[in-house]
Amino acid sequence: MPSAALSSAPLVLIHGDDGFAVRERAHQYLHHWATTQPGWEQEIIDAQAGNTDEALRALSRLWEAVQTLPMFGAGKVVWLQNCTFLGEERVASSEAVTDALAQLAEQLKGLGQQNVRLLITAGSVDRRRSFYKAVEKLGAVEHFPAWSLADRFWTAEAQQWARERLAQHNQRISPAALETLLELVGPDRQQLATELEKLSLYVAPRQQIEQADVEAVVTRHKQARAFALVDALGERHLPNLLRALDEALWEVRLDSKKSELGLLYSLISKVRLMILAKELVREGWMKPSSSRDPSALDTFKRQLARVPADRLPTDPRFNPLAANPYPLFKALVQSANYTLAELIRAMRLLLECNQRLISSSLDEALVLQQTLIEIVRRSPQPASRAAA
Structure with missing residues (x-):
C-alpha cells in the first residue's frame, strides 16, 4: 500500500x-x-x-x-x-x-x-x-492491488484500513466484530467501505461497533461465500452447509477462475485447522474457547504467541504463527463440534472426494454433497450409551 x-x-x-x-x-x-x-x-x-x-x-x-x-x-x-x-x-x-x-x-x-x-x-x-x-x-x-483470498495477509491490511476509516468518524470496532465483518464481506474494499458506512450510521451516537451490530446490518457479499461454506462445515450444521454449497457451486458456474476442486481444497484447509486446534489444546498450549466471550479472541492471540516456535512446522503454509490468527481461532471454537477421530475420518473422506472429482465422470456437485453429508452426519450411539 x-x-x-x-x-x-x-x-x-x-x-x-x-x-x-x-x-x-x-x-x-x-x-x-x-x-x-x-x-x-x-x-x-x-x-x-x-x-x-x-x-x-x-x-x-x-x-x-x-x-x-x-x-x-x-x-x-x-x-x-x-x-x-x-x-x-x-x-x-x-x-x-x-x-x-x-x-x-x-x-x-x-x-x-x-x-x-x-x-x-x-x-x-x-x-x-x-x-x-x-x-x-x-x-x-x-x-493499489486488489485484496485477494489467495493472499493470507489481506485481512491484516483490511483490518488496519477499516480501523483508520472508522477513526475518521471517532468510532472504533471490537476485534471480534471486525473479524466477523471481514468474514461476511470478503476481500472487497468498496463493499467494506459501504458496510462500514452502514455500521457507522447504525450505531450512532455510540462510538463502539460490536459483533451484534455487524450481525444485524451487514450483508454477506458474494466473495465471502467461500467463508460461509467452511463456516457451516465447522458449525456442523447440515442445512446451512448444503445451502452454502449450492451458492458456492453457482459461483463456480459463473466464474471460470473458480472450480469444484477449489471448494474442496478450502474444506480440506478447514478440517486441517480444526485438527491443529485440537492438537494445540492437547499439548496444553491452548484452552477450549467460545466465540460468545468478547475477550476470547484476544486471549487466544496471547496463548498463540506463547506456543514454542520450534514445535511448529517451518513451512509457513502450516505454521499458525505465520498467518492471520482468526481462522485458527474460529477453528478452535468449532473443533468442539467434532471428535478428533471424526476429523481424521473427514480428511480421509475429502481425499476420496478429491480422487472421485479428478478420475470419475460423476457429477461434481453430487460428489461434494455426498461427502459433506458423510462428514457432518453423526454416527448412531450404541444402544447401551443411548440408554444411559
Missing part, C-alpha cells in the same frame, strides 16, 4: 486493479491541489479507449490541455482518467500508441517548470514500458 502522505511531484500515476482505492486516492490528490492551489482550473480527460484512434485522441487532448494554461497566470490540474492503454491491452501494443506515449514522456520532462499538475489513473500498467519508467523518474507512482 502507498503511504498516506501525498507526493509533491507535479506528475502522479495511480494504478491497480482495486478501482475503488485508485479513485479514492485520485480524489485525495485533487482535493489537496484544489486546497493548496486555489483558483487553478481542472480539466478531466476520459482515457478509456477501445481502439488506437481513441487512444491517440486522448493523448492529443492531454498534451493540448497541458500546454494551454488559463489567463492571468493561474495554473491547471489535468486528470487523464481511466487510462486503458498503459498495460498489455491490444490498443497498448499498437505501434502508433507506443510512439505517442514515448513522445509524451519526452514532452513531460519540462512539466515541473509549469503551473501544471498532471494526474493519471489506470487499471493495468506494464512496468516494462518506457512511459512507465519515465513517469517513475519524473513524478510519483502509486499502486
Whole structure:
C-alpha cells in the first residue's frame, strides 16, 4: 500500500486493479491541489479507449490541455482518467500508441517548470514500458492491488484500513466484530467501505461497533461465500452447509477462475485447522474457547504467541504463527463440534472426494454433497450409551 502522505511531484500515476482505492486516492490528490492551489482550473480527460484512434485522441487532448494554461497566470490540474492503454491491452501494443506515449514522456520532462499538475489513473500498467519508467523518474507512482483470498495477509491490511476509516468518524470496532465483518464481506474494499458506512450510521451516537451490530446490518457479499461454506462445515450444521454449497457451486458456474476442486481444497484447509486446534489444546498450549466471550479472541492471540516456535512446522503454509490468527481461532471454537477421530475420518473422506472429482465422470456437485453429508452426519450411539 502507498503511504498516506501525498507526493509533491507535479506528475502522479495511480494504478491497480482495486478501482475503488485508485479513485479514492485520485480524489485525495485533487482535493489537496484544489486546497493548496486555489483558483487553478481542472480539466478531466476520459482515457478509456477501445481502439488506437481513441487512444491517440486522448493523448492529443492531454498534451493540448497541458500546454494551454488559463489567463492571468493561474495554473491547471489535468486528470487523464481511466487510462486503458498503459498495460498489455491490444490498443497498448499498437505501434502508433507506443510512439505517442514515448513522445509524451519526452514532452513531460519540462512539466515541473509549469503551473501544471498532471494526474493519471489506470487499471493495468506494464512496468516494462518506457512511459512507465519515465513517469517513475519524473513524478510519483502509486499502486493499489486488489485484496485477494489467495493472499493470507489481506485481512491484516483490511483490518488496519477499516480501523483508520472508522477513526475518521471517532468510532472504533471490537476485534471480534471486525473479524466477523471481514468474514461476511470478503476481500472487497468498496463493499467494506459501504458496510462500514452502514455500521457507522447504525450505531450512532455510540462510538463502539460490536459483533451484534455487524450481525444485524451487514450483508454477506458474494466473495465471502467461500467463508460461509467452511463456516457451516465447522458449525456442523447440515442445512446451512448444503445451502452454502449450492451458492458456492453457482459461483463456480459463473466464474471460470473458480472450480469444484477449489471448494474442496478450502474444506480440506478447514478440517486441517480444526485438527491443529485440537492438537494445540492437547499439548496444553491452548484452552477450549467460545466465540460468545468478547475477550476470547484476544486471549487466544496471547496463548498463540506463547506456543514454542520450534514445535511448529517451518513451512509457513502450516505454521499458525505465520498467518492471520482468526481462522485458527474460529477453528478452535468449532473443533468442539467434532471428535478428533471424526476429523481424521473427514480428511480421509475429502481425499476420496478429491480422487472421485479428478478420475470419475460423476457429477461434481453430487460428489461434494455426498461427502459433506458423510462428514457432518453423526454416527448412531450404541444402544447401551443411548440408554444411559
